[in-house]
Amino acid sequence: MEIDPFIFRLSIFILSIFIGYYVVWSVTPSLHTPLMSVTNAISSVIIVGAITAGLAGNSNSEFTISNILGFLAISLAAVNIFGGFLVTQRMLQMYKKKKKDK
Amino acid sequence: MSANLSAIFYLISGVLFILALRGLSSPETSRQGNFFGILGMTIAITVTFLSIGSLSSGLIYVLIFLLIGGLIGAIIAYKIPMTAMPELVAGFHSLVGLSAVLVAISAFLNPEAFNLGSPGSIKLASLIEMSIGAAVGAITFSGSIIAFLKLQGIMSGSPIIFRGQHLLNALLLISIVVLTYLLCSTQSSNFFWILLSVSFLIGFLLIIPIGGADMPVVISMLNSYSGWAAAGIGFTLENSALIITGALVGSSGAILSYIMCKGMNRSFFNVILGGFGATEQSATSGDKKYRPVKSGNAEDAAFLMKNASSVIIVPGYGMAVAQAQHALREMVDTLKKNDIKVTYAIHPVAGRMPGHMNVLLAEANVPYDEVFELEEINNDFANADVAFVIGANDVTNPAAKSDPQSPIYGMPILDVEKCKSVLFVKRSLSAGYAGIDNDLFYKENTLMLFADAKKMTEEITKNL
Numbered sequence: 001m002e003i004d005p006f007i008f009r010l011s012i013f014i015l016s017i018f019i020g021y022y023v024v025w026s027v028t029p030s031l032h033t034p035l036m037s038v039t040n041a042i043s044s045v046i047i048v049g050a051i052t053a054g055l056a057g058n059s060n061s062e063f064t065i066s067n068i069l070g071f072l073a074i075s076l077a078a079v080n081i082f083g084g085f086l087v088t089q090r091m092l093q094m095y096k097k098k099k100k101d102k
Numbered sequence: 103m104s105a106n107l108s109a110i111f112y113l114i115s116g117v118l119f120i121l122a123l124r125g126l127s128s129p130e131t132s133r134q135g136n137f138f139g140i141l142g143m144t145i146a147i148t149v150t151f152l153s154i155g156s157l158s159s160g161l162i163y164v165l166i167f168l169l170i171g172g173l174i175g176a177i178i179a180y181k182i183p184m185t186a187m188p189e190l191v192a193g194f195h196s197l198v199g200l201s202a203v204l205v206a207i208s209a210f211l212n213p214e215a216f217n218l219g220s221p222g223s224i225k226l227a228s229l230i231e232m233s234i235g236a237a238v239g240a241i242t243f244s245g246s247i248i249a250f251l252k253l254q255g256i257m258s259g260s261p262i263i264f265r266g267q268h269l270l271n272a273l274l275l276i277s278i279v280v281l282t283y284l285l286c287s288t289q290s291s292n293f294f295w296i297l298l299s300v301s302f303l304i305g306f307l308l309i310i311p312i313g314g315a316d317m318p319v320v321i322s323m324l325n326s327y328s329g330w331a332a333a334g335i336g337f338t339l340e341n342s343a344l345i346i347t348g349a350l351v352g353s354s355g356a357i358l359s360y361i362m363c364k365g366m367n368r369s370f371f372n373v374i375l376g377g378f379g380a381t382e383q384s385a386t387s388g389d390k391k392y393r394p395v396k397s398g399n400a401e402d403a404a405f406l407m408k409n410a411s412s413v414i415i416v417p418g419y420g421m422a423v424a425q426a427q428h429a430l431r432e433m434v435d436t437l438k439k440n441d442i443k444v445t446y447a448i449h450p451v452a453g454r455m456p457g458h459m460n461v462l463l464a465e466a467n468v469p470y471d472e473v474f475e476l477e478e479i480n481n482d483f484a485n486a487d488v489a490f491v492i493g494a495n496d497v498t499n500p501a502a503k504s505d506p507q508s509p510i511y512g513m514p515i516l517d518v519e520k521c522k523s524v525l526f527v528k529r530s531l532s533a534g535y536a537g538i539d540n541d542l543f544y545k546e547n548t549l550m551l552f553a554d555a556k557k558m559t560e561e562i563t564k565n566l
Contacts, residue, residue: 005340006227012342013333016349019120024354027126029450029475030464032358032457033187034136035126036325039351040194042119042139043332046201047168048112048150049216049339053208054164055154056215066212067160071167073204076197078171079178084194085140086179091187092136094464095129097471 034091041084047077108153109342111145116346118142123350129470146343184465185422188454189253192321196246198328199305202239202335203298206232209338210294216339222289228338229289233282235334236294237301242327244305249320252309253454259314267311268375274304312373315419315496317454318362319373326355358456365450365476367502367513395531395543397550400561403525406549408566410487412443414479416516417459418452420493420528424555427466430492433563434468440566445482446473447516449497480517489521493555495528499540508538524548527558 027035053070118138125135151161182190209216209232210224218228251257277300285293312320333348363370407413415434421427434444446468452459463473483489491498498518501508518524519542526548533539542548551558 006337009337009340009342009345013337013345013349016116016120016346017353020123020350020353021357023120023123023350024357027123028128029361030448030457030460030470030473031126031129031132032361033191033455033461034132034457035123035354036191036321036358036456037187037194038122038126038136038139039325039329039354040191040198042122042143042347043198043328043351044201045115045119045143045146045343045347046198046205046332046335048146048341048344049205049209049335050201051147051150051164052154052215052339053205053212054167055160056208056212063160063163064212066208066215069204069208069211071163073201073208074164074167075171075174076201076204078168079175080194080197080201081143081175082172083175083179083190085136085143086176087182087187087190088136088139089133090179091184091461091464092129092132094184094461094467095132095470096464096467097129097469 031092031095034088037084037088037091041081041088044077044080044084047074047081050074050077103149103152105153108149111149112341112343113346115142115146115149115343118145119343119347119350123354142343184461185425187461188317188321188458189250191455192246192250192253192324195321195324195328196243196250199239199242199244199246199324199331202328202331203236203243205335206236206239206338207294207298210236210291218338224289226286229286230282231334231337233285233294233297235331235338236298237278237282238327238334239331240298240301241305241308242324242331244302245309245320245327246305246324248306248309249317249324252314253317259317261313262310267307271304271307274300274307278304308374311375314454315451316366316373318451318456318458319359319366319370321455322355322358322362323374324355326352326359329353329355362451362456365514367510393544395550396548397552399551400553400558401565402549403551403558404562404565406523406525407437407442407488407490407562408440410442410522412445412482412486413437413488413490414483414486414518414521415444415446416489416491416494416498416518417446417448417463418492418494418497419454419458420495420555422453422458422462422493424493426492426554426556426559427462427468429556429559429563431463431466431468433559433566436563436566444472445479447476447479447483448473449476449494449516450514452494452497476514476516483517484520487522489518489524490527491518491524492527492559495533495540496538498542499538501538501541510538518542519545522547525551527551527553527555529554 050073122139125131281297329351336344502513
């Protein structure tokens, strides 16, 4: 019997949870705020679904509700992607080591 | 682009996201990590465009909406003050939640576009995944909105409790399962809309009973939810980048919630059920009114610190509210010029989100190797001359160790009491979030500095 592709996706999912578990425990507590903002940004990869929804099946130039919802989702996710990565960048730039001489 | 090739690229972007989180294990590698994250996102978006192939008239709209969103995001990222990070993160979570909901609705209305079957006969597995993604997304959305409003101060930070609250929440959660079952067995869109409405309601009800200082747990929890929502949608769309990311973010948020709960010695359920700090006031306010405290002014504080050889700073939410981090760093600079050793001690739940204090100190150019976590620095208090507590309260309360009756009993605290002298910058003697008195205020070696944190710190610097 062939294995359902769902099982493969489930495997990826479960293994990723474990990776997430170990990776996140190794994040230094002082970077927990950037961790939240960057996880925020990457979870907006949901934009791939939004793009698919926005571009779905419109050979004529009429848009369905489904397309429009896709467009809205694209905007929301894009706010998050740009906002999330940039604000993380801004925060990380502030973390500096002690200067030896002053 | 063939489906297999794009699947490989999605996998690569998933791996890059893992590296992005991995980079955060130290400040040196963190910027590189963020770059990996951006790269992963760029790959995922590009591949999505390429795999759709026929560049239809919708493309231009997709790009326009992408740019509008991106522009808004970029402006927010540059304008936002660091003290507003908790609100910002809560706001961003709500957007992830809402876009998960929108994608789920879109897939429900037009399943052909996602290879999920046709309207009215969507594949069972997809329907379940879609329902989970949509429900969790909706909970994330409305929950984050409430968290945002509370953090922003538009809504009162105090818990809103009513009778039968837990029962109502439990019933609504059960109804989600029932609705999902009905949706799958009938394919009727009505159930889908009811499911979404109930989920929005749950998110709202779940967060209103939770008070302001429990926000670190709430934000982490919503972070986790936004991940699970993304993963749910990832299963629906059969997209590994989304599944990997969802799992990463989901477990990240869960771990942060756990760390925050441990920092308060409370169980996750105790926090989620809410109402903390609202019912405790009566417990202690009876007999111990009108106890004498020693209060001083900036001159006294400056005198004490000038004669110290080591000072430990304990910042809390009050510092963020007063925006005192820059003034604080100037004071510390002056102290250092007088050869006084200064370090910072951060309690895990100080502030309104994980790592809140660290970011504010970093913003004020405090080097991160002078900032220590609770376990690293707690033994140093006994050898330090002065503890300068600025805007923190409950996290220093010795009752957490000595009084089993106290609501915060068992919570790990910073051993400020062991210092030779303690300076408390606080606006009044009022109790902290937990609604309990702090014995430290009345100790012989404690000097209370009643003032706005920023003004007081500036005054002290002048007197040094």
